[in-house]
Each structure stands twice: as C-alpha cells, then as structure tokens.
Amino acid sequence: MDFDTIIQVLDSTVRLATPLLLACLAGLYSERSGIFDIGLEGKMLAAAFFSAALAAITGSVWLGLLAGIAASLTLSLLHGLASITFRGNQLISGVAINFLAAGMTVLIAQDWFQQGGRTPALIGAGRFTPVELPLAQTLSGVPVLGPVYAELISGHSILVYVAFLAVPATWWLLFRTRFGLRLRAVGENPAAVDTAGVSVIGLRYAAVMICGVLCGIAGAYLATALQAGFVKDMTAGRGFIALAALIFAKWRPWQAMWACLLFGLLQAIALRYQNIDLGGISIPVQAMDALPYILTVVILAGFVGKAIPPRAGGEPYVKER
C-alpha cells in the first residue's frame, strides 16, 4: 500500500465519518439529557430525502439543507412529545420514528418525482461542492505534508468542516457552560435539577431539538454532498453505527470523533477492498461490516472499560407529588 493509496483511503474515511459524527453528536446531546434516541437513523433518512427533494426542486442546496433540518426537527418534536410530554417509552418511540421515516420518504418521493422512491440526480448548485482551503494548490508540491493538506484536509464540502468544528463546540457547550452543566445534570439526576428551579422538560426539549438540527445536517450531507440525490433507505444503518460510536466513546465528544473516524475507516476499507489478505488468512468483507457492532458489544459488555450511560437515561421524569 503506497502513500497515495493511504491518502485516498483516509480521505474517504473523513467523508464517510462525517455523517456518523454529526449523528453521533446529535445522539450525545439527547442521551446526555436522559432521552435515549434510537431514531437517529429515521431522522437522518427524513432529512436526506427532504434536503435532496428541495434541492432538486429549487436548485438551491442551502434551501435543501434547511428543509432537511426542518424535517428532522419535526421528528425530534414527535420524539419529545412522546417521551417527554406523554412520558412514553423512548425506545419504542425511536423505533416508530425509524419506520415512519423509512415509509414516508418513499411514499412522498414516489408522489413527487415518480422515480421509484428516489429524487432526480442533483446537479450544479443543488449539491455542496468541495471547498478549496487557501494555498492548497500551492502547497501540494511539498512532500508528505503537501498532499496531506491538499487532498486530506482541503477539498471537502463545507458540512465536513461543520461536523468537525461541532466537536470542540459540543465539548465547550457541554463542559464549559451553565447550559451544558444543567443538561448533563438532567440526564443524571433530574430531580436535583428540578429542585434547583430549572425546568427539566425545557432542558430535555432543548437537547432533543439540538439533536434534530444535527441529524438534519447529517442527512443533508448524505444526500447532497456525499451522494447526489436521495435513494430509498440510503442511510443504510448509519444511525445505528452512530449510536454504536456514541457508546464506544462513552458519551464524550472528542472520543466520539475518534470512534466515528475509526468506524469511517472500517467503511472506507470495506468499500475499497472486497476481501483483505493478511498473510494467507482472508478477512471477508462481511467481517468489516460487522466489526463496528461487534466492537460496541464488547465495549458494552465491559470487557474493555465499562460504558456507563447517563443514569436517568430512558426514564421519563415525573415530578413528585
């Protein structure tokens, strides 16, 4: 494997890790506030469709992005309504949201475009184009660092940079602001937050809405930057890999980035090589597909450091009477 190949694989890793990272951070906000969210997949899928659909109709990718975020927010609101207001089962609500998105996107796509549940291919301003960072061309001649800067760091769509900037932003918001402290507290001990006079319901809705925005960006990235248009079930389990990454990272933002990059790398390798030969032993591509899930189960099992979720996660808050 030569240097160029490594750069290409890593470049593809960054592209594939971006939707995982956005969805993973989305889940981070929600779960840190005590609302389990297994509906990340559905929100991304809905956002992917509506962003591609609006981008295809209006020709503007930015309107598409807004539509994607709006769609994801709508589902987030539904999740909030079910799990916060009506104190329903958060997991069942997440399952329902995944199916709702899987069904509705195809139904609406068929009604709007009549192309068997897909949107037309996006062209021109309907897609996010690569952003050339300053001096990328000039520096590409420099050995080693030049190609790394020009190929790996420069030349991604704007949403990739948004995703990676969201990591320090999330860290700062959660661990350096009053809002963050309260948000983490409400996921651990909502009764204490309530006693302090802060609204548990308000905080949880805020977290779920932030989750909706990030999932919306993740879905829009899938349909308008990574690929050119929406196809049925295009999230292909990414929402669950993001969930796996979140557990792998033990609900912390920086570690979430590394987990997503690792899972992105696995996807990039699986995409590029079918079967990998390691001195006579051939690793089938299916093993690469299953690896993120196996790693997560191992982490969950507590064999390699224990993953402890926020304590109040999954339980609706009932004020004492």
Next chain:
Amino acid sequence: MDKMPKWADVVLIPLISLLLATILSALVILGIGEDPIAAVKIMFDGALGSTYGWGYTLYYATNFMFTGLAVAVAFHARLFNIGGEGQAMLGGLGVAMACLYVPWPHWSIALLAAGVAAMLFGAAWAAIPAYLQARRGSHIVITTIMFNFIAAALLNYMLVNVMRPEGSMDPATERFPAAVHLPTLHELLAPLGIGFSKSAPANVSLLVAIAACVLVWALIWRTRLGYEIRAYGHSETGARYAGISPFRITMIAMLISGALAGLMAINNVMGEAERLVLNSTEGAGFIGIAVALMGRSHPFGVFLAALLFGFLFQGGAELALWSNIPRELIVVIQALVILFTGALDNMVRMPLERLFLALGNRRRDMGEGAPLPERKPTQPTE
C-alpha cells in the same frame, strides 16, 4: 387505584389507537393524491377476497404470530427484544442446515427437527445479549440491535461464501429436497373437501403458530415460571424479595423469546421459499414489535394483531400492484401503530382515565344519594 375497567384497558385503548393510526394513514393516502376508500377496497379484495389472498394473509400472519409472541414474552419480563429480526435470520440458518445436510424420510420428522434447530439457533442468538444484560448490565435494546446487524453480516457471509451452490451467482442455498416440503393449506384442506388456492404459501406452520400462542398463554398465566416472569416484569425489587433470581428470569425469558423468533423460519424458509435467501425475514422481526404492542402482549391479542398485519401486508402488496401507492404505505401504518399503541399510549390513556374517573364518580354520587362533602363536580374531559 382502578382508574379504568379492565375491558377499557384491553379493548378500548388499542381500538382507539388503531383508529387514530387508520385516520392518519387515510390522510397520508389523501396527501399523495389517492383515494383512501378505493385503497381499502383493493386491500380487502386482494387480501380477503379469494382463497389465494387468504393464503398470503395467513402466511404473513404466521410469521407475525411467531415474532409477536417473541416480543410479547420478553415484554412480560420488561425486556425489549428488538432483535427478533436477527434471531429469525439465525433460525433460517438452522432450518437450512437441518433440511440440507440430513436426509429426512418424511416432512413431519423434518419439521420437528428443523423447528428444534430454528429454536436453538434463535435462542442462541438471544442468549448473548441476555447474558450481557443479566450479568454485565449492558442495555439489551442496544445489544439486540447490534446483533441484528451482526446476524445480517453473518448470513451474508454464509450465503455468499459457504452455502451457495457451486456455479450459482445468487446468494442463496440450493433448493431443499422434496421430502421436506411442508404441506400447504391446499394440500391439508383438499381431503376435507375444501378448495383452497394451490399457489398460496400458507402451510402447516400456521397450526404450529396457533399452538405456540396457546402454549405461551399457558406458560405465562398457568405456570410457576410464567408467574415469576410476570412478577419480575412488574417489579424487579419485589421479585428479588420473593426469591426470584433476576439472572434466571432474564435468561429464560430471552431464550424463549429468541426461540419463538427463530421458529418463524419453519414458515418463511421451509414452508415458503424452500431454500434460504438473503433478507428472507422481510422485516417480520420488527413487525413483531407492533404486533405485541397492539396485542397488549397477550397471546390472543397477538394472534388477532398478527392477522391484522397479515392482512395489511398482503393488502399492501396488492395495493402496490393495482394502484400508484407504493408498498411502503404498510411501513407507515406499522410506524403509526407502534407510535400510538406504544410510545403515545399515555396520550390516549390519560384523557380516557379521566373520563372513566368522572363517570365513576357520577355513578357513585347518584347511588349514594348525597355526595360526599367537599367534592366538586368533575368535568368529564378537558
């Protein structure tokens, strides 16, 4: 304490939830510019208008009975087994191995052996998440989701690299021998003089599924183990105090759940396809969640809900054939049923409880002649 009569909890709430889901589905159909009445008519004709339609409806219902029971048994122990899909895939693997590698003399023995293999494989796939939940405290919902994906990768590997016959491009096993062919309803009913469509896939597994409903009912409500499972589901601390081992109940409930999900494979793999193909489960494992929620985790409720979803599945397929409504409409209906009967249960329940409370108060007021002091007149609903 009793805010509502039992019949309201068991019958009224699911019916109202179903009604809400139906109204929203009708609005969705209107929204995509189709006629809901015509759609319902196509669904009824396609699913129940002929023995062919009935054959498919009952075939799908058989799948959903198994997966619905699987989810329901776990629900009784307050475990959410979302891994029915993966367990059913593994069950398929067990059935395929039993049917392909052993020469069976008669279908009845083969059914027995394949059923045992399917249950073992399904239970084994549920055993690891169950153990991790019981001993290591890993959340069973997350682990069973992960195991669904691992099962899909494993099945993909087995079909592409191991079990695919030489020279075939299709990722599927070869056809099972003729000796393990399960009698279809056509063959079962013909001796009784009842004509049934020859090409419909409903088969003897339907009887196994109905038997499973009865057995699960007996297990949950008529045995000591079932009592322990329910006790554990109601209150873990209470059960622990009564000497019930949480580890044992978690393991047993999940093993039964996995075995039931795996047993579905005798219907879809052995009864219908007669070979193992990729995606043979067609999402039935997930529909089991909707079926169990709708059926209130009671085997008879599961039976009825499975029939309803069998009708929806077959009707939806006909709808995709005869109208411009894609098959995904069924996924939307399924989502709405899960949403209303599961997640938004309280939205239906709270106003209803208030209504019954008000009605109860009024009846007592009239019966006692003089109302109790300081009681204010209650409003029926908000």
